[in-house]
Amino acid sequence: MLEIKNLHVRIEEDGTEIIRGLNLSVKAGEVAAIMGPNGSGKSTLSYVLSGKEDYEITEGSITYNGQDLLDMDVSERAAAGVFLAFQYPVEIPGVPTMTFLKEAMNAQRKQRGEDELTTPDFIKKVRAAAADLKIDFNMLKRPVNVGFSGGEKKRAEILQMSLLQPQLCVLDETDSGLDIDALKVVSDGVNLLRSPDRAVIVITHYQRLLEHIVPDTVHVLSKGQIIKSGDKSLALELEEKGYAELIDAAA
Ligand SMILES: Nc1ncnc2c1ncn2[C@@H]1O[C@H](COP(=O)(O)OP(=O)(O)O)[C@@H](O)[C@H]1O
Numbered sequence: 001m002l003e004i005k006n007l008h009v010r011i012e013e014d015g016t017e018i019i020r021g022l023n024l025s026v027k028a029g030e031v032a033a034i035m036g037p038n039g040s041g042k043s044t045l046s047y048v049l050s051g052k053e054d055y056e057i058t059e060g061s062i063t064y065n066g067q068d069l070l071d072m073d074v075s076e077r078a079a080a081g082v083f084l085a086f087q088y089p090v091e092i093p094g095v096p097t098m099t100f101l102k103e104a105m106n107a108q109r110k111q112r113g114e115d116e117l118t119t120p121d122f123i124k125k126v127r128a129a130a131a132d133l134k135i136d137f138n139m140l141k142r143p144v145n146v147g148f149s150g151g152e153k154k155r156a157e158i159l160q161m162s163l164l165q166p167q168l169c170v171l172d173e174t175d176s177g178l179d180i181d182a183l184k185v186v187s188d189g190v191n192l193l194r195s196p197d198r199a200v201i202v203i204t205h206y207q208r209l210l211e212h213i214v215p216d217t218v219h220v221l222s223k224g225q226i227i228k229s230g231d232k233s234l235a236l237e238l239e240e241k242g243y244a245e246l247i248d249a250a251a
């Protein structure tokens with residue numbers, strides 16, 4: 001589903017190379033974890049997948065379902081089923097979460113050439129998804145992320161993910177601040193979405209989240225490269241030995 005080959009990325013502003021020859025392949029049905037120390041380029045990779053500006057791809061390719069992902073703009077990526085959850089969710093004062101969700105769904109439908117959802121249909125879908133994820137419907141009347149607790153932000157994000165029914169989900173998880181409650185929200189949401197035709201990339205610094213979302217593959221990122229890949233036991237090994245040993249061994 002996703003094929004990244006020899007990717008090199010630098011910060012447009014100052015030319016610093018962050019991703020340095022990254023290779024990664026994720027198949028449909030797979031849950032892949034990307035782990036790595038702070039500053040290894042995890043968030044940069046998620047930004048590049050999302051199509052955020054400020055980055056320059058100097059070499060390599062990203063293919064998504066046979067298409068050149070780097071050739072698609074942000075809305076084309078969303079319409080093609082790419083969903084990204086960022087480490088730092090944005091607040092949108094004045095825009096109720098419900099309105100935001102409806103806009104997001106309709107933008108995706110429009111790009112796909114489908115009719116807009118009617119309000120009753122939309123409400124029905126949100127109610128069902130919120131119930132599945134045990135989300136209080138009242139929270140959705142508040143402006144997007146404004147004054148939300150860490151757990152509420154995660155709830156809103158996972159709800160958005162489940163409504164958009166993406167094919168490729170990329171979740172860049174905060175290294176800290178995810179309490180056990182938020183951890184459950186994220187893992188339940190991802191586990192509900194697991195399916196043979198969907199792929200999930202979970203980016204995380206710690207192994208803790210992977211106790212709840214058991215990955216099929218684990219990839220270790222260091223200095224902009226995947227230095228080791230394995231199955232879920234690699235995450236346990238990392239937790240035990242730390243990153244330093246592995247990074248030294250790869251050097
Ligand atoms: N916009 C930016 N300008 C300058 N340096 C950046 C920028 N974004 C990221 N970096 C640097 O790139 C490296 C990788 O960052 P990041 O992708 O956020 O790592 P991670 O998510 O693995 O902690 C870090 O050294 C960081 O300081």
Ligand SMILES: [Mg+2]
Nearest residue numbers: 042043044087
């Ligand atoms: Mg990060």
